[in-house]
Amino acid sequence: MKSVFIREQKRYFFHNLQVLFNLEKDSLQRLLQRLKAFGILKTVKNTKEQQELSDLLEEDAELEELSSGGSESLYVFTYVGLVMIHNFVLKCYPKYIDKEENLDIKLKEVIQVIEKANQKEQEILIYSEYDSGSSFNELALIMYLFNDYFEYGLYNVEDTILEINGYGDINWDRTINDTFTIISNNRPYYPELLTQRKIDDEMHFIKRIHEIILTQATKTLQDANLHDLLGLPELLLTEEELDDLAEKDYILYRIEQQLSVEFNTRNQLLLKAFYIYVDKKDTSSVKSDISFFGTNSFHVVWEKACAVTFENHLDHSLESLGLGNSTKSLKDIIEKPKWTSKGIEKKSDTLIPDTISVQSPLFMIFDAKYYLLKVEDKGLYNNPGIGDVTKQFLYQLAYKDLLATQEELVVKNFFVMPTESETDLDFGSVTMEMFTGKPLELSPVYIIKLNVDEVYRAYLEERPLKEVIETLKASSSV
Numbered sequence: 001m002k003s004v005f006i007r008e009q010k011r012y013f014f015h016n017l018q019v020l021f022n023l024e025k026d027s028l029q030r031l032l033q034r035l036k037a038f039g040i041l042k043t044v045k046n047t048k049e050q051q052e053l054s055d056l057l058e059e060d061a062e063l064e065e066l067s068s069g070g071s072e073s074l075y076v077f078t079y080v081g082l083v084m085i086h087n088f089v090l091k092c093y094p095k096y097i098d099k100e101e102n103l104d105i106k107l108k109e110v111i112q113v114i115e116k117a118n119q120k121e122q123e124i125l126i127y128s129e130y131d132s133g134s135s136f137n138e139l140a141l142i143m144y145l146f147n148d149y150f151e152y153g154l155y156n157v158e159d160t161i162l163e164i165n166g167y168g169d170i171n172w173d174r175t176i177n178d179t180f181t182i183i184s185n186n187r188p189y190y191p192e193l194l195t196q197r198k199i200d201d202e203m204h205f206i207k208r209i210h211e212i213i214l215t216q217a218t219k220t221l222q223d224a225n226l227h228d229l230l231g232l233p234e235l236l237l238t239e240e241e242l243d244d245l246a247e248k249d250y251i252l253y254r255i256e257q258q259l260s261v262e263f264n265t266r267n268q269l270l271l272k273a274f275y276i277y278v279d280k281k282d283t284s285s286v287k288s289d290i291s292f293f294g295t296n297s298f299h300v301v302w303e304k305a306c307a308v309t310f311e312n313h314l315d316h317s318l319e320s321l322g323l324g325n326s327t328k329s330l331k332d333i334i335e336k337p338k339w340t341s342k343g344i345e346k347k348s349d350t351l352i353p354d355t356i357s358v359q360s361p362l363f364m365i366f367d368a369k370y371y372l373l374k375v376e377d378k379g380l381y382n383n384p385g386i387g388d389v390t391k392q393f394l395y396q397l398a399y400k401d402l403l404a405t406q407e408e409l410v411v412k413n414f415f416v417m418p419t420e421s422e423t424d425l426d427f428g429s430v431t432m433e434m435f436t437g438k439p440l441e442l443s444p445v446y447i448i449k450l451n452v453d454e455v456y457r458a459y460l461e462e463r464p465l466k467e468v469i470e471t472l473k474a475s476s477s478v
Contacts, residue, residue: 001089001224005103008298009095011044011074021088031086032075034289039296040079040092046072080301081114081294082226084139087226087453094298096372096418097450108229113142113456114294117301117385136280139291142217145273146232150213150264155270157204166195205259206271208245211237213277242278251278299370303354305455306368306416311464312355321358323406330356353395359469363409365395373447375428384415392445393435402441411443412472419449425471 004020012020014028021028035041083090095108127437162171174194183191221227227234245251252275259271287390295301306315316332318326336347355366369388374381396413417428430445450468458465 001084001087003089003091003225005100006077006090007079007095007097008077008092011045012077012101013074018076031088034085035077035083037432038290038292040090040292041468042074042076042078044076046074078296079292079294080110080298080443082111082229082293082314083290083292083294084138085290091229091391092294094452096419096420098420104229106233108451111230111293112306113300114350116460117304118295119444125137134230137291138220140279141273141291142220143230143293145214145217145270145277146230146443148233148270148273149235152266152268155185155204155207155210155267157207163195164192168195170194171196205245205254206274208238208240209242209251209255209274209278210270212240212242212245213274216242225406237290240400248341253321299368302370302418303368305356305459306366308462309450309455309465310355310357310364310366310416310469311359314353316358318402323358323402330399333402339398351394352392357469358409359411359473361397361408362473363403363406363411365399365411366412367392367395367414367445368468369418372419373427373449388415389430389432390435392430393432393442394420396442397435398441413427413445415445415447417447417449418452418454418455421449423451423468424449424453425468425475445448 002022008022017032018025018028023031032041036043060153076092079092080094081092091107093103093105094110097103097106098409154424171194175190175192179190179192179194195409215237218227218235221230221232222234226232242248242251246254255271255275255278259268259275262268262271313321314331315329317329318324321330331352334350334352336350339346339348339458353365354368357364357366367388369384371384372382392415393412396411398410403411419425426446426447427449428447430447434440435442436444450465454465454468
């Protein structure tokens with residue numbers, strides 16, 4: 001399979017993609033149409049403004065069919081991660097990566113971060129609910145199977161065996177009923193004791209299926225040259241093929257039978273994964289020609305990483321943070337909109353900050369913005385919109401009464417943006433007179449840029465960036 005590196009949010013012309021994929025016009029058109037169908041690719045009108053942007057607004061995306069390869073459209077990949085389609089592996093890297101050096105190394109770290117961010121949200125479709133019209137996402141399923149194997153090992157089936165005078169527990173019912181008894185002084189003696197112990201069934205049908213699937217998955221990753229990028233060792237566990245075991249329908253039947261007597265949650269999920277893999281792997285349908293592992297919402301990954309970086313206290317109680325005796329969390333402090341009509345009242349959901357970190361003497365409000373803010377001679381580009389700015393001031397306003405009772409705390413408000421360069425804690429600021437002037441006199445929203453490698457290492461190790469926090473604290477006292 002051929003690897004193609006794609007930069008997220010970059011505006012590509014059709015002829016750029018022809019060079020990258022080395023495909024004829026019609027073939028590339030079909031491939032792009034599949035990518036667009038799965039939301040991996042979008043098109044925008046070819047304007048000078050669009051060519052200069054590094055972010056894509058939903059309203060800018062064109063809803064019509066892809067153009068026939070002319071210059072009227074620009075092609076934008078909105079995905080970060082891996083996509084396997086036809087004979088290609090698309091390695092989609094984040095938009096903040098400018099230099100096309102060591103892309104495999106950089107993307108490997110990004111994949112680890114995406115995987116951690118998605119751990120709690122990964123789901124395997126239940127085979128009985130599987131939509132036959134949907135795509136079989138082989139790559140995501142392989143990732144699940146490998147991660148499960150490294151945590152739990154092979155699917156294990158135990159058999160109970162009876163032995164005469166063995167090392168297991170004595171089965172008294174069978175010993176009393178099935179063995180010869182000697183009576184002495186009105187007491188029974190049993191020369192032979194029937195014992196029972198459990199052994200692993202090494203040749204169990206389901207266990208063999210597991211070994212075959214992991215071996216086949218390894219070969220799929222070998223063909224795509226993805227083992228190192230995904231950080232997965234090769235698992236060549238057997239020389240058997242699924243066809244050696246039985247016909248497909250019988251294999252599916254045996255998986256169903258095992259599932260009907262399986263009560264362990266992990267094993268149930270694993271059996272469902274086996275069913276999907278066997279059922280969909282060899283289909284010739286065009287619906288199975290694409291699989292992927294990654295995200296269309298890398299901004300969410302950036303938010304989660306920054307929350308760990310700054311030691312998020314949003315769910316902590318005021319009491320635990322030394323802000324009073326209330327068991328309310330910082331999140332609960334923000335007022336909810338109250339709707340009233342004809343005597344009926346209802347409170348609706350409210351805005352919630354990305355991260356709040358209380359590090360005396362600072363009360364810090366962070367909004368992780370996945371933007372490539374650029375400052376050039378001609379002006380400032382790719383900045384967050386007015387909605388993001390006003391929202392950040394409103395967060396500060398929501399905590400004003402609470403902080404009025406905490407004289408030792410100083411409020412600081414931040415936009416946090418990614419960079420491959422060195423961390424810059426004094427990149428800039430945003431002010432609005434209605435908020436920062438009288439009578440409110442709120443803090444400006446300061447803009448800081450964090451080195452992505454430092455943030456990712458902290459996130460993967462689940463530790464805050466103490467050096468950055470200490471520097472922010474020190475700057476507040478100057």
